[in-house]
Amino acid sequence: MEDRIEDKLKGRVIYVSNGEENIECYRMLKRQNEMPSDPVVKYVERNLHRWKQGKLHNIDNLPPELLKWVYFKPEETLFMDTETLGLSYRDAIFLIGMSYFKKGEVVVDLLLARNPWEEQAMIMKFNEIASRYRYMVSYNGAAFDNRRIIARNRKYRIRWDWPDDKHLDLYQFIHPFIKNKLGESQKTSKLGDVERILFGLEREDDLPSAEVPAAYEDYWMGGKPDKLVKAIRHNDIDVFSLIAVYLRILQDPEFIPRIKEFKKKSRWKERKSIKKEDR
């Protein structure tokens, strides 16, 4: 009977030393050609080589100083998304999804804490992988995921930080652009909304975010892994979609005004931080 996550999702147990002993978590690696063929994946496949060569439309048509906050080289960029047990900073992270560029293709790398005691190994492995990259791209990560990872590192007495000026939060970038296309009652946009608006992709058989913590708890209480598997698949689509959304920003001329505007906001942030230092 397949009642363990290891039986349902291909991966391997990895070991990390915490200084006293080796601790473990579960790692799942997926290559680009293993992703389902949908408009998001096709968009990435079409534009990936252009990104590699720095030949995307908006890169060619904007001066480098305007692109400073948005354009990063593929080998320097880590895309990241987390799944957590709640919205509070005290709640644990159980899944960190990453996607990055490796040997000419996109790799989706998921780190899973199969139970709450594997969180430390997962966080430490993430720190190790993230340290190879210069920039991080996320969806609402500046306000949520990044802060959460810092808080969880602190729980394990690990000093880890990721500066905001090396972090592009696609939510902050794209929400003002698409908010008019959302429903009247909807005040925030999810990554699924962005996929729908930019790529016409409707996710099927997706587990609602609110049910994810319960699915995880049910699993470590001995329940079946089916719902958790859905949550993990949701995350691997998310981290792949981040690349597609990012490439769309650099490729679609519609985003040029937003890139200029975003630059102004970032410069304001920079001036503010300089003033703070002067004080």
Next chain:
Amino acid sequence: MGRIAELLVKLAALGALAIDPERNGSIYRNGFAKIFNVPLIRVEPDLDLETVLFDEAFRKEDPENSEDEESTSKNPMSAYLCDGDELDPRNRVVPDLRTTSQRGNKIRNFAVEVKSGFHEKTARSLIGKFSAGEYQWWDPELEEGIPMHGRIAALMMRDGIVENVRKELVDDGYRVLSSERVLCYLGILFEHLGQSPFHEAVAEAVPRLDSLRPILQQAKEVVHNPHIMMRGTHTADRKFMLHNLEQLIKTLEVMADKTRPAFDLEEIPF
């Protein structure tokens, strides 16, 4: 945190019952036998319907006090002050666990109080708890009181705290069981539980753990860093720990019944 500490002590006690790999009682000689100076320790189950009925019968007899005591009266651990041959339902103490020990035909009952935390005053709160006189549990089958022969203070606290309060507790009539001992015997227990014939039942009880070592690690945290373990950032850790302990205890309760030692208890030297 308190509940986790109680379950850790209960797990260690049940483990001593369940494990007898050589069928010669060696675990008893080396384990709890030395701690309690008795060869066999049995921990009572948490819920006993008959005890509840007994409590309710008491409440009918004494309706004036029934409302005040409602919160504790259903606790099957309730022990009552013994006034001659009579038990007084209004004078009650509720120990955390109850153990039954046997040496030859001699059966002795102990109340176990478990304390965790980082303040000596938590351990000192036990002093004087049983000072009113002799206490007894009620046996609904025999319809008579079960005498409390002794009491054990299991202190799941740092060694320094245990040493500071040990003398005061001993003077008050407690046998003190230190966290160091409990952790040591949990280590022995987990080593045995990871082997045949226990491995299969344990894997079924805690299917999300590949090894029992993390439980021991968390138990050490409960003892040494309780102020950190009780933080909101550790909610999931505590919940998972409680779940695993409850599952293991359920399994051990069944195993403890099935694996009575195949040796003569009187032959065990102390």
